Amino acid sequence: MAKAYIDPSPTNFQAFKDLPRDEPIHMLNLLRYRELAxxxxxxxxxxxxxxxxxxxxxxxxxxxxxxAGVGGKVVWRGAFQTMVTGPEPDDKVWHDGFVAEYPNSGAFFAMIKDPDYQLAVVNRTAALLDSRLMRFKPGEAGGGFG
Incomplete structure (x- = not known):
């Protein structure tokens, strides 16, 4: 199996912190669960x-x-069915995916610094075999691809 990712690398987290902090953000989450936590x-x-x-x-x-207390909400959730473009299914099968929306990156930072969140995140670490967390600037929905 390819390298697994559960937590951000220092380089990737710094890139996240260097982006604008005063605009809404969408965080795409791709999840691959362990058989046993x-x-x-x-x-x-x-x-x-x-x-x-x-x-x-x-x-x-x-x-x-x-x-929810920092203003976060899930704006899309789905269960993986098949890879259309990307690695062969044996290489990377995501079990679930969702997009979390935050009013700004400060809200995300407030969440991850919360002591109760830090206790809760142990469950996430125990659960995941691999994951991806990608930040996007929300765009206009609807219409065509372009």
Missing amino acids: EYPQGHEHHGNGWTGRRAYEEYGKTSHAIF
Whole structure:
């Protein structure tokens, strides 16, 4: 399997921080779950037999109030069906994807710095085999491709 990505690299996170902070942002999330969640030894959910998907559901449950509290909302969600353009399916199968909207990047920073969010994110880390998180400037919806 190709390299997995769960957390941002320092270089990628700096590029995120260098972008404008005062405009709405969309964050595309692509998720590939572990068969079984991998919690650290001593964590309350370690050894509970949860699937990666179940651990990610716990992340959603425990982080939702913080996400909503900074003005975040999910504007699109979908379940992966097949790769049309990209690597062969055996190489990269995403289980789920969604787009989270934030009023600005400051809201995203406030969320990830929140102590309760930092406790919740352990569920995300335990859940994911691989992921992608990409920032987009929202554009106009509707119409054609161009």
